[in-house]
Amino acid sequence: MDPSNQKHFSAVDYVVFALLLAASVGIGLYYALSGGRQRTTQEFLMADRSMRCLPVSLSLIASFQSAVAIIGVPAEIYTHGTQYWFIGCAYILGLLIPAHVFIPLLYRLKLSSAYQYLELRFSKVVRICGTLTFIFQMVIYMGVCVYTPAFALNAATGFQLWGTVLITGLVCTLYTTLGGLKAVIWTDVFQTLVMFAGQIAVIIVGVERTGGMSEVWRKVKEGNRLSGLDLNPDPTERHTFWTLGVGGVFLMLSLYGVNQAQVQRKFSRKIFPESVKSCYMVFPSLQLALGLSCIMGLVMFARYCGEDFSEKLGSSSRDAMVIYFVMDMLQGLPGLPGLFVACLFSAALSTISSAFNSLATVTMEDLIKPHFPSMSEERATLVSKALATSYGLLCLAMAYLTHLMGDSVLLVALKIFGMVGGPILGLFCLGMFFPWANSKGAVAGLGAGLVGAFWVGIGSIVTRSSGAKRLPPSCHINTTAAFQTAIGNVTSLETNSTLFFSRPTGLHRFYSLSYMWYAGFSCLIVILVGLTVSFLTGPMKEGEATPGTVYPLLVSLSALMSFFPCCPKIPSPQGPHSHKESNGTASGQHTPSQQQTERLLPDADSRVIEYETAV
Ligand SMILES: O=C(O)CCCC[C@@H]1SC[C@@H]2NC(=O)N[C@@H]21
Numbered sequence: 109m110d111p112s113n114q115k116h117f118s119a120v121d122y123v124v125f126a127l128l129l130a131a132s133v134g135i136g137l138y139y140a141l142s143g144g145r146q147r148t149t150q151e152f153l154m155a156d157r158s159m160r161c162l163p164v165s166l167s168l169i170a171s172f173q174s175a176v177a178i179i180g181v182p183a184e185i186y187t188h189g190t191q192y193w194f195i196g197c198a199y200i201l202g203l204l205i206p207a208h209v210f211i212p213l214l215y216r217l218k219l220s221s222a223y224q225y226l227e228l229r230f231s232k233v234v235r236i237c238g239t240l241t242f243i244f245q246m247v248i249y250m251g252v253c254v255y256t257p258a259f260a261l262n263a264a265t266g267f268q269l270w271g272t273v274l275i276t277g278l279v280c281t282l283y284t285t286l287g288g289l290k291a292v293i294w295t296d297v298f299q300t301l302v303m304f305a306g307q308i309a310v311i312i313v314g315v316e317r318t319g320g321m322s323e324v325w326r327k328v329k330e331g332n333r334l335s336g337l338d339l340n341p342d343p344t345e346r347h348t349f350w351t352l353g354v355g356g357v358f359l360m361l362s363l364y365g366v367n368q369a370q371v372q373r374k375f376s377r378k379i380f381p382e383s384v385k386s387c388y389m390v391f392p393s394l395q396l397a398l399g400l401s402c403i404m405g406l407v408m409f410a411r412y413c414g415e416d417f418s419e420k421l422g423s424s425s426r427d428a429m430v431i432y433f434v435m436d437m438l439q440g441l442p443g444l445p446g447l448f449v450a451c452l453f454s455a456a457l458s459t460i461s462s463a464f465n466s467l468a469t470v471t472m473e474d475l476i477k478p479h480f481p482s483m484s485e486e487r488a489t490l491v492s493k494a495l496a497t498s499y500g501l502l503c504l505a506m507a508y509l510t511h512l513m514g515d516s517v518l519l520v521a522l523k524i525f526g527m528v529g530g531p532i533l534g535l536f537c538l539g540m541f542f543p544w545a546n547s548k549g550a551v552a553g554l555g556a557g558l559v560g561a562f563w564v565g566i567g568s569i570v571t572r573s574s575g576a577k578r579l580p581p582s583c584h585i586n587t588t589a590a591f592q593t594a595i596g597n598v599t600s601l602e603t604n605s606t607l608f609f610s611r612p613t614g615l616h617r618f619y620s621l622s623y624m625w626y627a628g629f630s631c632l633i634v635i636l637v638g639l640t641v642s643f644l645t646g647p648m649k650e651g652e653a654t655p656g657t658v659y660p661l662l663v664s665l666s667a668l669m670s671f672f673p674c675c676p677k678i679p680s681p682q683g684p685h686s687h688k689e690s691n692g693t694a695s696g697q698h699t700p701s702q703q704q705t706e707r708l709l710p711d712a713d714s715r716v717i718e719y720e721t722a723v
């Protein structure tokens with residue numbers, strides 16, 4: 109951004125911002141010095157399973173709501189209209205299914221890491237493959253998360269970009285390492301509140317400075333930014349009801365159903381119904397967060413439509429425009445720019461700290477502990493802390509990668525979730541819903557899913573097949589030439605390509621698959637290839653898998669159908685807990701060790717009893 113247009117932070121802004129960082133470190137220090145002082149991995153990674161519902165749910169939203177969404181969603185709405193809002197429809201099934209299928213199954217197995225499931229269901233190799241894929245996903249995502257607020261602060265105030273990246277990384281590493289999961293959850297609560305406050309402040313001031321609600325509404329309508337329900341079934345159409353509302357469900361499942369950063373928090377509840385309740389409580393807050401960012405995009409549109417940007421923006425990124433808008437709105441109101449930047453950092457810190465903590469957990473539980481079973485508790489805690497620190501440093505390196513990509517941060521984040529999260533979701537689905545799937549099928553499926561996802565993902569980057577239709581940039585149909593130059597040549601190219609849009613064919617059509625389908629597409633490949641390979645190499649037989657690792661789909665379906673008297677009844681082959689114990693004699697298949705089964709089953713049962721007597 110042109111330095112002459114940068115707004116300056118007043119002293120009050122710096123104070124507000126510094127207070128946020130200090131408060132987060134303070135919470136970390138408090139939990140480092142109180143309670144069990146983070147001396148056990150149970151406390152450090154699981155918060156002693158003692159957290160309450162409200163903090164857990166606020167923390168649950170915080171883990172996948174970062175500065176990326178706060179900046180990226182308004183930028184998306186500004187350029188493409190409100191179609192993205194329909195992703196909110198995917199939140200319904202995307203949260204109900206985890207609450208009633210994934211979380212209960214994983215919770216009853218009393219796992220520390222979600223990937224432990226893969227070993228119980230398949231084998232050690234599958235667990236390691238799943239864990240490595242998860243680590244890969246979270247490390248790239250963390251890079252985007254650390255980079256975004258630093259980029260924003262730099263664009264807004266000229267503050268040193270890499271200095272900010274470094275400070276964010278360090279502050280976060282510090283409180284995560286000091287205070288463990290309890291600090292992560294309580295800082296999340298505080299940071300989520302700051303996040304909402306920042307967004308609301310920008311909207312209120314923005315509406316007021318644009319001439320009130322009715323004026324905003326008029327301009328938004330004139331500029332054609334309010335998108336109706338687009339029911340076009342074409343999967344290459346970037347945003348339609350189907351890509352967002354249905355494709356988005358897979359994205360949500362990969363994030364809220366099987367991602368360690370989420371699952372770990374749900375495990376931090378002592379009794380099972382609370383763990384389910386926390387899934388429900390995420391829904392309204394996620395909708396609120398989505399709604400606020402969409403409204404911010406609309407207000408921004410109302411403010412700038414038809415205005416000349418050429419002098420103001422030195423960057424072609426639409427993300428930079430959001431920052432410009434915010435600083436433009438909040439100037440002359442000391443403290444508010446600081447609050448907004450604090451909001452971005454809050455959102456980012458809460459996401460990064462969850463990622464650190466979950467990465468430390470899976471590395472410890474899935475990659476280290478199995479090889480050093482006799483490691484002392486003190487040493488394990490020390491290693492977990494060292495891990496949290498090293499991931500902190502790694503994510504700084506990843507931030508640089510994001511910088512090089514220079515794409516819209518929201519797109520980058522959602523593509524990562526689809527391309528890498530989708531295959532992980534597929535692996536869990538294969539294990540939970542298909543009793544025949546074996547370990548070889550799982551590894552082959554995961555490999556094929558990743559290859560498929562990267563093929564289409566990289567193909568779309570190389571051939572620039574985004575499927576995006578850009579709306580005319582102005583409230584007035586006759587766009588000024590100045591605005592066209594301001595937004596850059598990209599706009600005119602894209603607008604033209606929309607006008608002369610010819611349907612891609614062959615491989616190009618495949619590369620134009622909407623990124624919202626990446627998760628569903630790769631999940632499906634994992635299941636199909638996984639099942640094929642399983643059947644070719646000798647499928648597992650009914651009841652052979654470790655008890656409790658297969659979801660009784662038929663039983664649940666018939667229970668669901670009994671609500672609808674007109675539906676035919678499905679005969680139930682076995683009850684949810686009636687799996688016979690396996691002797692695991694079939695070759696190539698996982699045999700749960702005696703010790704494992706003993707450790708798991710009594711706990712699992714006691715959990716169920718706890719669940720039934722709790723409320
Ligand atoms: O903000 C981010 O860091 C990433 C953006 C991805 C957000 C996902 S998409 C569906 C769901 N809704 C949210 O608000 N977060 C997740």
Ligand code: NA
Pocket residue numbers: 169170171172173174175454455456457458459460
């Ligand atoms: Na966050």
